[in-house]
Amino acid sequence: MSAVPAPTASNAGLVIEFAGVGQTFTSSDGSPVVALQDVNLGLRRHEFVSVIGPSGCGKSTLLRLVGGLLRPTSGTVSIFGMPVTEPRDEIGFAFQRPTLLPWLDVLDNVTFPMRHKYGRVDARDTARAQELLAVTGLADFARKRPAELSGGMQQRVAIARALLHDPDILLMDEPFSALDALTRDEMSFELLRIWSERPKTVVFVTHSIQEALLLSDRIVVMSARPGRVAEIIDVPLPRPRNLATLSDPVFTHLANEIRVKVFSRKPE
Numbered sequence: 001m002s003a004v005p006a007p008t009a010s011n012a013g014l015v016i017e018f019a020g021v022g023q024t025f026t027s028s029d030g031s032p033v034v035a036l037q038d039v040n041l042g043l044r045r046h047e048f049v050s051v052i053g054p055s056g057c058g059k060s061t062l063l064r065l066v067g068g069l070l071r072p073t074s075g076t077v078s079i080f081g082m083p084v085t086e087p088r089d090e091i092g093f094a095f096q097r098p099t100l101l102p103w104l105d106v107l108d109n110v111t112f113p114m115r116h117k118y119g120r121v122d123a124r125d126t127a128r129a130q131e132l133l134a135v136t137g138l139a140d141f142a143r144k145r146p147a148e149l150s151g152g153m154q155q156r157v158a159i160a161r162a163l164l165h166d167p168d169i170l171l172m173d174e175p176f177s178a179l180d181a182l183t184r185d186e187m188s189f190e191l192l193r194i195w196s197e198r199p200k201t202v203v204f205v206t207h208s209i210q211e212a213l214l215l216s217d218r219i220v221v222m223s224a225r226p227g228r229v230a231e232i233i234d235v236p237l238p239r240p241r242n243l244a245t246l247s248d249p250v251f252t253h254l255a256n257e258i259r260v261k262v263f264s265r266k267p268e
């Protein structure tokens with residue numbers, strides 16, 4: 001068994017750290033696809049960080065690396081100072097589509113990861129799932145099937161499922177992109193409420209500058225492929241954020257600034 005290196009003084013305070021990370025895939029015709037190149041990035045405890053950038057710049061790849069679904073071709077991704085070598089329990093994942101099991105009701109969908117992992121669901125898991133359904137406004141829908149819910153409600157079920165084991169880290173890959181604009185705003189506020197009640201380090205991939213600004217402490221702007229960290233922008237908007245945040249002059253100013261940055265990053 002290989003020894004796990006101890007955290008170093010430089011990364012001790014970081015929850016997630018990318019150090020010189022590169023990811024090269026081999027495409028179906030055998031040619032290399034450099035998805036990420038020399039990514040250096042550190043995320044602090046309970047920080048909400050969004051990742052934004054042109055299509056194909058490696059945003060999902062970043063999440064898959066943190067989630068242990070992929071090993072970097074160069075550099076190291078660490079969680080709490082330990083290199084990620086496989087999926088870990090302290091991580092929750094929410095994807096673009098809710099991926100619920102249609103034959104299970106809402107409650108059983110939320111507890112499904114426990115059944116899948118341990119072969120059973122205990123009373124504590126069920127109680128926690130019910131609590132999360134209450135937090136996400138779905139208490140009355142526990143016994144409904146996914147097909148009986150709206151898209152926004154299904155996505156909330158998926159988020160409740162990702163939170164079931166109260167992970168320290170929540171990875172979200174465009175979780176609201178399939179929703180209409182109103183539901184999207186509503187879901188953003190809902191997520192902020194959950195995050196403030198149960199703080200965790202969140203990495204949130206989005207194409208929406210508005211969503212990134214509304215939610216984040218910092219926004220990572222990626223360059224077009226090969227994806228690199230082009231810029232990290234602090235979001236000094238006060239919390240709690242609400243509808244008024246959207247018309248804050250700082251919000252408007254930053255939205256314009258980020259728009260220029262994202263659109264000026266043409267593929268190389």
Ligand SMILES: Nc1ncnc2c1ncn2[C@@H]1O[C@H](COP(=O)(O)OP(=O)(O)OP(=O)(O)O)[C@@H](O)[C@H]1O
Nearest residue numbers: 025026027033035054055056057058059060061062
């Ligand atoms: N398993 C794979 N095999 C080959 N190429 C891959 C693989 N996974 C990703 N890629 C390529 O790596 C690049 C980055 O992909 P990734 O999905 O991370 O980008 P993204 O920024 O999330 O894109 P989008 O915004 O369109 O969702 C793309 O060019 C993609 O085609």
